[in-house]
Structure formats: structure tokens, C-alpha cells
Amino acid sequence: MTDEDLFKRIDEIEIRKGKERTIKSYVLRNNVLSDRYKKVISDYMPSHGFFFEDKILDYESLFGNPNPVVIEIGFGMGDTTSEIAIRRPECNYIGIEVFLHGFVNLLEDLGKRNIDNVKIIRFNAVDVLEHMIADGSVEGFHIFFPDPWQKKRHHKRRLMNPAFLHFLATKLRKGGYIYMVTDWEEYAEEVLGFSAEESLLDNPFGGYAPPVTWRPVTKFEQKGMDKEHAISEIWLERR
């Protein structure tokens, strides 16, 4: 692919705007491809990124090994993503993020440090999961500090709702997990409540989960803690 094609495709999320059927859980801002961004994309997209295709992903050809695949939705700046990939090298990771600055930041980090068990895509996660991820194929989902959409009239834009939780569960292999962390108590309560109604999932903790040892503090977690928000962890497993 030429550099010009790479730059066009990085922005294809814009082109699909009108075609999206799903509710948008994000807002796109500051999407200008500066020369610095172009260099990172040209250097590292071929090795550490991939593009949207209406075709089920072959994980083994993407990663070059058969290790289990964990998908992170909304990695933000991605610092946590690369640290987890280093701490748990027995898994492969797919990171999905629409935020250009965060996407380029993680792409550069992965490329410079040769972190080969993470591949990232700049696209709406709902579309990626729907079109590219096979049912029953995922080891785990990481959803760290999803936008809480605080105003009541915006709650419908929240990523986590009963239908999306069910959809995630269909993508998990048996015993696979969904790990969500938030500093927004009311959102956590809501997810915990409707997850108990989801017949494909178990909550091995019966309520909130204890923190895992391998998850570093994320950018948004730090912001929440600075405001003295409590951190709620939810861990669910596919039956």
C-alpha cells in the first residue's frame, strides 16, 4: 500500500459516517494528519495496524501464532494496552480506538518497542466486532473507563447496554471473560444489574470483582481518582 493509501484509509472512519447503523458511543475531534502522524503511520501501520474489511479476521495470520486473542475497546492513549501485552505475553491483543491522537500514540509505542502481540485498528468497535470477529473466538474483552455519558439524555450513547453485552458474550469462547472497569458508580451499578440477567454470562464474584494484578492505572482512571471517584471492577465469564 502506498503512503497516500495508508493516510486515506486511516480516515475511512469518516467516510463510513453516514453508513453506521449503530449508536455512536464516541465523538471524533482533532483529526488532522500532521506530518509527524503521517510518519508514524507510514513507519508502523504495516507492522502494527490493520484496516477495516468486511471479512472475518484470521488471527493466526495477523499475529503469526495461535495464541488466545483479547480485544480492548477504546484504549485511549494506549499506555495500559502495551503494558498489559508485556505483562501477559501469552495472549495476543487487538486494540480498537477511534481517537486519532491516541491511535497514533500507541502505534508509535508498539513500533518503537517492537511489541508484536498487539495489533490496532482505528474504527468503530461495534462495526469491527460485527464484521471481522468470529463468534466464540475471543479470549477476553477489556473495556477500561468507557465514556460515562453523564447526562441522562445521553445514556443511550453508552457503549455498555444489555444488547451490546449479549453481543460481546456471543463473541467469547467458553470460559472467556469480559473485564470492565469504571469510575462512574451509577454506570457500574447499571451494568452489574443487567449482566445478572444475561444467560450467556456468569459473575464468579457475585458482585464487583477484586482488581487484577496485571492492569496498570489508565489515564482516565487517574483522572477519576484525582476527583476521588471509587473504581469499580466487573468481571464476567462466558458459560
Ligand SMILES: C[S@@+](CC[C@H](N)C(=O)[O-])C[C@H]1O[C@@H](n2cnc3c(N)ncnc32)[C@H](O)[C@@H]1O
Ligand atoms: C473515556 S476514554 C478511556 C480511554 C482509556 N481506556 C483509559 O482508561 O484511559 C474512552 C475511549 O473509548 C473510545 N471509544 C468510545 N466508543 C468507541 C467505539 N465505538 N469504538 C472505538 N473506540 C471507542 C473513545 O474514543 C475514548 O478514547
